[in-house]
Amino acid sequence: MACACHAKSRKTRVVKAGRFAIGGSNPVSVQSMCNTDTRDLKATVDQIRRLEEAGCEIIRVAVPDMQAASNLGRIKRAISIPLVADIHFDWRLAVESVRQGVDKVRINPGNIGERDKVKEVVKACKSAGVPIRIGVNAGSLKALKDNPKPAWQPYDWARLMVKEALDEVRALERFGFRDIVVSLKADDIERTVMANVLFSEKSDIPLHLGVTEAGSFLAGTVKSSLGIGLLLSQGIGDTVRVSLTEDPAMQVRAAYEILKSLGLRSYGPDLVSCPTCGRCQVNVGKVIHELEDRIYSNRGLREKSEGMKIAVMGCVVNGPGEARSADFGVAGGKGRGIWIEKGKQIKVIKESEWVNEVIRKIRSSK
Numbered sequence: 546m547a548c549a550c551h552a553k554s555r556k557t558r559v560v561k562a563g564r565f566a567i568g569g570s571n572p573v574s575v576q577s578m579c580n581t582d583t584r585d586l587k588a589t590v591d592q593i594r595r596l597e598e599a600g601c602e603i604i605r606v607a608v609p610d611m612q613a614a615s616n617l618g619r620i621k622r623a624i625s626i627p628l629v630a631d632i633h634f635d636w637r638l639a640v641e642s643v644r645q646g647v648d649k650v651r652i653n654p655g656n657i658g659e660r661d662k663v664k665e666v667v668k669a670c671k672s673a674g675v676p677i678r679i680g681v682n683a684g685s686l687k688a689l690k691d692n693p694k695p696a697w698q699p700y701d702w703a704r705l706m707v708k709e710a711l712d713e714v715r716a717l718e719r720f721g722f723r724d725i726v727v728s729l730k731a732d733d734i735e736r737t738v739m740a741n742v743l744f745s746e747k748s749d750i751p752l753h754l755g756v757t758e759a760g761s762f763l764a765g766t767v768k769s770s771l772g773i774g775l776l777l778s779q780g781i782g783d784t785v786r787v788s789l790t791e792d793p794a795m796q797v798r799a800a801y802e803i804l805k806s807l808g809l810r811s812y813g814p815d816l817v818s819c820p821t822c823g824r825c826q827v828n829v830g831k832v833i834h835e836l837e838d839r840i841y842s843n844r845g846l847r848e849k850s851e852g853m854k855i856a857v858m859g860c861v862v863n864g865p866g867e868a869r870s871a872d873f874g875v876a877g878g879k880g881r882g883i884w885i886e887k888g889k890q891i892k893v894i895k896e897s898e899w900v901n902e903v904i905r906k907i908r909s910s911k
């Protein structure tokens with residue numbers, strides 16, 4: 546898709562998490578965070594493997610205590626994407642996470658403690674070649690400790706978020722550490738966008754984008770799409786995490802849909818379906834959801850169908866016409882439908898076979 550924001554315009558420094566590069570001219574990457582208990586090895590590894598199939602490129606896990614930290618090595622060995630330890634409050638958890646072999650550490654300057662604690666984390670990361678993300682959240686700014694109910698305007702919030710991020714960046718750089726990623730998140734678009742724009746004017750550090758606590762699937766996806774989309778469309782942002790109160794696999798899909806709609810990444814097929822109307826006598830919604838679940842939860846199918854246009858239309862009045870521009874698809878009748886390839890009507894198939902037929906067609910395509 547041609548689009549004004551097609552290329553990432555802000556040139557950032559490159560930071561490596563394991564073999565994976567963030568920043569520079571690398572594509573904007575997609576990450577997510579497990580919602581399993583990190584102490585539960587099987588549940589966490591199972592979820593990460595499922596997310597890998599969905600296209601997740603970097604995965605973060607919560608490290609609330611030493612038991613969780615001590616599981617990280619085994620988790621890392623069981624997965625194939627970079628593992629990030631999410632640390633709050635206790636610097637020792639960060640040091641243990643690095644010892645366990647994680648690929649990146651996220652710390653929150655608002656709660657990690659004094660500089661000498663941060664220095665210990667930096668020392669460990671530096672000797673292991675592990676980058677640090679400084680994750681600033683509006684809700685846990687240091688400035689809130691002195692002023693818990695501030696009357697700040699959004700711009701004041703954004704400036705403070707940037708100031709706290711840059712203070713931390715400078716502290717890390719004074720320790721001779723440069724492998725830094727920054728995130729500046731608020732739970733609204735205005736502060737998130739302002740903070741990231743301000744930061745990008747002052748630093749070449751790669752930005753991890755996200756709107757924090759964005760909400761339910763629909764509300765959160767809309768909010769994240771706007772916030773992340775506004776930044777990406779200005780060439781700002783190197784890696785993306787969509788926060789939703791939802792299965793993390795849906796967060797991965799939402800992130801890709803944002804990148805796909807801006808022409809920054811490709812992801813699976815272009816699935817086209819009609820909104821249905823009074824003429825429809827098949828369950829288009831069920832078919833499209835089943836197709837999405839089958840394709841996006843399977844790396845092979847997702848990759849094989851990349852760039853294909855597949856149509857599922859509700860009726861034969863407008864369906865065949867609307868499906869003409871698709872590579873293949875189906876237009877419904879009553880419990881059955883016409884299978885169409887490149888605009889040609891090929892055969893009639895039962896509604897119960899539509900999903901399988903699309904999957905067979907993807908598998909058999911060259």
Ligand code: SF4
Binds near residue numbers: 825862
């Ligand atoms: S394709 Fe048919 S069922 Fe779907 S919206 Fe158009 S007219 Fe209605």
